[in-house]
Amino acid sequence: MHESDSDPDSDRTHWYMSNSDDESFVDKDKDCRRSTVALLLKKGPWTSWEDSILEKYIKKHGERNWKLVQKNTGLLRCGKSCRLRWMNHLRPNLKKGAFSKEEENKIINLHRKMGNKWSRMAADLPGRTDNEIKNYWNTRIKKCKNNRSPLYPANVCNDALNEDQHESADPNVREKLTNNHLEDTTSMYSAPQFSDASISNILDRRLASKDYDSIEDQRNQIEVVAKYEIPLPVLKTTNNDIFPSASIFANHGISNGNLSALSTTDALQMELPLIQFDPNNQFVYSRAYAMHLTNFALLNDQSEELLNDTDVLNYVVMKEELSGGSLSPTINMPCEAHNSMAASNELVVPQYEGDAPPLQDDFTSYFYLNDTNLSIFEDTNELFLENKLDTKGN
DNA sequence: AAAAAATCCAACCGCCGGCGG
DNA sequence: TCCGCCGGCGGTTGGATTTTT
Numbered sequence: 001m002h003e004s005d006s007d008p009d010s011d012r013t014h015w016y017m018s019n020s021d022d023e024s025f026v027d028k029d030k031d032c033r034r035s036t037v038a039l040l041l042k043k044g045p046w047t048s049w050e051d052s053i054l055e056k057y058i059k060k061h062g063e064r065n066w067k068l069v070q071k072n073t074g075l076l077r078c079g080k081s082c083r084l085r086w087m088n089h090l091r092p093n094l095k096k097g098a099f100s101k102e103e104e105n106k107i108i109n110l111h112r113k114m115g116n117k118w119s120r121m122a123a124d125l126p127g128r129t130d131n132e133i134k135n136y137w138n139t140r141i142k143k144c145k146n147n148r149s150p151l152y153p154a155n156v157c158n159d160a161l162n163e164d165q166h167e168s169a170d171p172n173v174r175e176k177l178t179n180n181h182l183e184d185t186t187s188m189y190s191a192p193q194f195s196d197a198s199i200s201n202i203l204d205r206r207l208a209s210k211d212y213d214s215i216e217d218q219r220n221q222i223e224v225v226a227k228y229e230i231p232l233p234v235l236k237t238t239n240n241d242i243f244p245s246a247s248i249f250a251n252h253g254i255s256n257g258n259l260s261a262l263s264t265t266d267a268l269q270m271e272l273p274l275i276q277f278d279p280n281n282q283f284v285y286s287r288a289y290a291m292h293l294t295n296f297a298l299l300n301d302q303s304e305e306l307l308n309d310t311d312v313l314n315y316v317v318m319k320e321e322l323s324g325g326s327l328s329p330t331i332n333m334p335c336e337a338h339n340s341m342a343a344s345n346e347l348v349v350p351q352y353e354g355d356a357p358p359l360q361d362d363f364t365s366y367f368y369l370n371d372t373n374l375s376i377f378e379d380t381n382e383l384f385l386e387n388k389l390d391t392k393g394n
Numbered sequence: 395a396a397a398a399a400a401t402c403c404a405a406c407c408g409c410c411g412g413c414g415g
Numbered sequence: 416t417c418c419g420c421c422g423g424c425g426g427t428t429g430g431a432t433t434t435t436t
Contacts, residue, residue, distance in 0.1 A: 398436075399433100399434080401433070402430105402433085403428105403429100403430095403431090403432100404429100405429095406426105406427080406428075407426085407428090408425100408426090409423105409424085409426100410422105411421105411423090412420105412421090412422090413420085414418105414419095414421105415417105415419090415420105
């Protein structure tokens with residue numbers, strides 16, 4: 001793109017001596033200086049002339065022994081530079097240009113799963129290089145930060161989550177799915193098996209990201225939350241299917257005893273906003289996944305917007321029953337939902353007549369469930385922790 | 395139209411692990 | 416076992432390009 005095609009000695013070209021001990025003269029590219037013969041090697045953009053030489057050589061001799069490339073072609077480039085040029089620009093079947101929407105979605109999903117493993121991601125994106133993907137992601141981070149938008153949009157992650165689900169570790173789910181019982185998933189919905197990578201790893205990465213400040217503060221808060229971590233109860237539907245507690249996030253609309261409007265998108269929408277945070281204006285919210293890894297999430301002040309945007313507030317947020325008694329928390333969500341507490345550690349999924357009511361447009365508050373009611377809280381940190389302490393103390 | 399700011403992206407850098415002598 | 420070399424990887428840089436002012 002900005003290669004000096006016809007000017008091999010352009011201003012951007014740098015030269016350095018290979019195999020020289022004169023540190024004051026050469027650049028400190030240790031790898032490229034090791035040569036049996038002292039050579040004046042080039043750095044900077046490749047010219048088309050260099051490209052053609054390299055291309056010809058590799059096509060004839062194959063992709064191996066990059067050191068020899070330099071020796072045999074006379075190119076004044078170290079083997080490492082030759083390899084990079086070939087891999088990223090010259091090798092056949094490379095796609096050029098912007099990523100397609102599909103590719104972008106794939107990158108997002110791959111990153112969700114594996115993090116900054118660019119080369120592994122590139123293996124899943126034919127014709128694309130790790131460098132391109134890395135650049136794309138770095139740009140995306142900046143954009144998302146500026147726009148205060150989620151790195152992992154729920155709608156994009158939906159497909160991947162569905163895939164995950166098909167690969168679910170739960171043999172019952174697998175069996176039902178493979179036995180063409182998909183139409184019956186309303187009554188056998190399986191919770192998305194949020195992998196370690198999908199939530200906690202993401203959160204870890206976010207926490208580790210230098211793009212965000214006050215990391216220590218966040219860690220401290222998480223530690224506090226973790227201290228009072230409480231497992232969610234087993235979720236029980238009206239037809240007595242017992243689901244892992246994680247499915248609490250996915251079970252939303254209930255109609256005539258059947259789960260309706262269930263999708264992994266929904267589940268993810270519940271999840272993903274939770275991992276977006278702005279350390280400058282954040283509050284802590286916690287989810288404890290019984291029998292699962294405990295994941296914590298930090299919400300920032302954009303959550304409100306996110307929640308509205310993604311209809312996350314259509315979800316019922318449930319508070320676990322600690323006392324084992326007969327608590328009947330009213331869940332006063334915009335969509336309105338009710339549930340009644342069954343036996344200890346079991347929640348009965350709320351039932352709707354028909355579809356769940358739509359979100360209220362002007363709904364802007366955060367809700368927090370305590371034992372008996374739902375409180376709107378402003379200073380969530382304080383209230384949350386306060387509540388946790390209270391309930392734990394009971 | 396020009397300058398400044400923002401964005402893009404090719405290439406470099408440094409580290410690491412595998413391998414062979 | 417040690418050492419040097421090489422290839423591969425992820426992080427970073429900084430010049431080119433595009434967009435904004």
